[in-house]
Amino acid sequence: MMSLWKYLALAALVGLTVGPAAAAGDADRGEGIHAQRCEVCHGEEGDGAGAGAERLNPPPRDFTMAQYKIKTTGFEDILPDDDDLFRVIRDGMPGTSMPGWSDMLSDQDMWDLIAYLKVLGELEEEEPGVPVDFTTQIASSEDSIAKGKPLFEDRCVECHGNEGKGDAAKSLRDDDGERTWPRNLTKPWTFRASDDPKDIFARVSVGIAGTQMPPFADPKSKKKLTVEERWHVANYTASLGAAGEPVNPENTVVKAARIDGEVPRTPDDPSWRDSVPTTFYLVPQIIAEERHFTPSNDTITLRAVYNETDIAFLLQWDDRTKSIPGDSQAEKISGPGLAEDSVAVQLPVEIPEGMVKPYFVMGDTARPVNLWQWNSGTTDAPETVTLVNGRGIDNIEERDAAKAGVGANGSWRDGTWSVVMTRPLATAEPDADLQFVEGKFIPIAFAAWDGSNGETATKYTMTTWYWLLLAPEAGARPYVVALVVMLLVAAGLLWWARSAARRAGQAEG
Numbered sequence: 001m002m003s004l005w006k007y008l009a010l011a012a013l014v015g016l017t018v019g020p021a022a023a024a025g026d027a028d029r030g031e032g033i034h035a036q037r038c039e040v041c042h043g044e045e046g047d048g049a050g051a052g053a054e055r056l057n058p059p060p061r062d063f064t065m066a067q068y069k070i071k072t073t074g075f076e077d078i079l080p081d082d083d084d085l086f087r088v089i090r091d092g093m094p095g096t097s098m099p100g101w102s103d104m105l106s107d108q109d110m111w112d113l114i115a116y117l118k119v120l121g122e123l124e125e126e127e128p129g130v131p132v133d134f135t136t137q138i139a140s141s142e143d144s145i146a147k148g149k150p151l152f153e154d155r156c157v158e159c160h161g162n163e164g165k166g167d168a169a170k171s172l173r174d175d176d177g178e179r180t181w182p183r184n185l186t187k188p189w190t191f192r193a194s195d196d197p198k199d200i201f202a203r204v205s206v207g208i209a210g211t212q213m214p215p216f217a218d219p220k221s222k223k224k225l226t227v228e229e230r231w232h233v234a235n236y237t238a239s240l241g242a243a244g245e246p247v248n249p250e251n252t253v254v255k256a257a258r259i260d261g262e263v264p265r266t267p268d269d270p271s272w273r274d275s276v277p278t279t280f281y282l283v284p285q286i287i288a289e290e291r292h293f294t295p296s297n298d299t300i301t302l303r304a305v306y307n308e309t310d311i312a313f314l315l316q317w318d319d320r321t322k323s324i325p326g327d328s329q330a331e332k333i334s335g336p337g338l339a340e341d342s343v344a345v346q347l348p349v350e351i352p353e354g355m356v357k358p359y360f361v362m363g364d365t366a367r368p369v370n371l372w373q374w375n376s377g378t379t380d381a382p383e384t385v386t387l388v389n390g391r392g393i394d395n396i397e398e399r400d401a402a403k404a405g406v407g408a409n410g411s412w413r414d415g416t417w418s419v420v421m422t423r424p425l426a427t428a429e430p431d432a433d434l435q436f437v438e439g440k441f442i443p444i445a446f447a448a449w450d451g452s453n454g455e456t457a458t459k460y461t462m463t464t465w466y467w468l469l470l471a472p473e474a475g476a477r478p479y480v481v482a483l484v485v486m487l488l489v490a491a492g493l494l495w496w497a498r499s500a501a502r503r504a505g506q507a508e509g
């Protein structure tokens with residue numbers, strides 16, 4: 001009778017308890033489940049050397065090292081709480097290939113696995129240490145967030161960047177010498193645990209074992225923060241991602257607004273403020289060789305405006321590193337051999353009348369595409385913009401970007417690239433270049449390359465086809481007709497994007 005209430009009261013106190021009370025696990029049974037479900041990634045011996053491991057970043061955990069990242073025990077405790085392990089197995093680790101298992105495994109299966117993990121790590125005799133005390137919580141408020149900001153600026157920006165986008169000012173490696181990147185704190189859906197202030201408080205207090213994310217509760221650390229300060233900094237950190245995930249899967253249209261006067265040619269131009277942003281997912285290119293499995297760029301945000309003669313796009317995406325080959329600071333952070341960062345807009349040469357769009361990877365013979373590509377430049381050469389026509393990935397024709405009037409201008413600040421691309425609506429070669437017209441839904445796709453992540457040529461991230469609409473004043477008839485067509489196709493596209501994302505997930509796994 002008493003036990004359930006006692007459990008609930010305890011759970012409320014601890015705050016992050018995951019549900020079912022820890023049950024005794026059977027390690028032998030756990031070994032069998034591990035062989036069936038976990039071995040592909042974590043390896044036959046549980047040493048992280050599974051068949052799929054090489055392609056994964058971060059790599060699967062080596063359980064024999066007995067080191068766990070997400071724990072609510074003290075920073076000096078080796079052993080996580082059983083509930084910590086249960087939670088990671090049940091929910092997975094977002095932003096990595098570690099899946100959640102709640103659909104496939106019973107609670108008992110998971111407790112059995114935990115017993116087996118302890119055998120692998122020789123932790124059977126270990127007692128969990130003193131848990132993080134969540135009863136000290138200071139609720140988030142304007143006041144607490146304001147107190148957290150200067151603490152964040154003092155303790156966190158060297159790794160997480162001024163705006164928390166993970167643009168570290170130094171090179172970071174984990175204990176195995178693997179390159180690691182601090183989290184982009186403005187994207188809480190990529191957190192391994194969550195952006196609940198309690199979770200952030202726990203990570204800030206005990207650190208993330210094996211990585212350079214330090215424990216700020218360590219009394220010996222010069223950077224030590226008091227309990228109160230850790231709550232303020234956690235509340236501030238949680239506020240960085242408060243805007244939520246920017247992708248609205250229902251929105252498949254980049255609406256170009258008609259403006260009077262010149263189209264903007266730089267990212268800082270104030271006229272961008274009036275245009276509506278649209279954000280799409282970037283997925284790794286896994287169709288043509290050489291495929292890409294460890295992407296870093298995940299979303300891209302677009303704006304577009306046009307006037308009587310020209311169109312301008314603003315492309316923005318978070319990229320932790322400004323990859324300028326030859327730049328000693330860039331090479332210090334990213335390591336040697338970095339390539340230029342890059343972004344591209346893909347458009348059909350001809351606006352399709354029906355539903356058939358060009359093949360989305362560089363077009364096809366019947367339906368060629370224009371690709372405008374901006375490159376960030378090196379210390380010896382300025383940024384460049386190129387124009388190619390694609391009739392398939394092996395059938396590329398280089399063209400003269402200047403002659404077609406394609407221009408570009410990019411700048412990087414605090415972990416975000418902003419690149420403007422412009423072109424006249426009409427060109428001298430209507431057979432080779434898309435001629436922009438008002439009121440029609442024009443297929444458009446985007447691609448990005450992170451030069452610090454080995455992304456060049458066919459290793460890149462991209463969107464599927466979406467739509468561009470040069471939206472004239474409201475009420476124009478072509479707009480209404482086109483809208484109906486668009487609604488019909490949108491459902492199909494949505495299905496495509498979802499199954500592509502699923503395929504990418506499977507390929508990674």
Ligand code: HEC
Nearest residue numbers: 037038041058059060061068069070088096097098113509
């Ligand atoms: C598709 C690959 C994949 C599979 C399958 C997989 N894992 Fe993982 N797992 C990972 C990766 C990658 C990480 C490391 C993530 C990181 O370091 O951020 C990880 C980390 C972990 C961790 C460490 C958590 C922590 O706090 O550090 C545990 C525990 C774990 N996995 C358990 C399991 C169990 C149990 C199974 C089988 C039921 C399993 N994994 C199946 C990829 C996988």
Ligand code: HEC
Nearest residue numbers: 155156159181182183191192193194203208211212213237
């Ligand atoms: C010396 C570098 C460094 C400093 C300083 C640092 N971090 Fe981190 N942080 C990291 C790294 C690296 C990771 C990613 C670790 C991993 O999972 O591989 C990380 C991850 C995180 C996460 C992600 C948690 C999750 O669930 O995924 C949060 C939140 C975080 N840090 C907050 C902070 C805050 C707040 C501060 C300042 C009080 C701070 N960090 C200071 C390097 C640092």
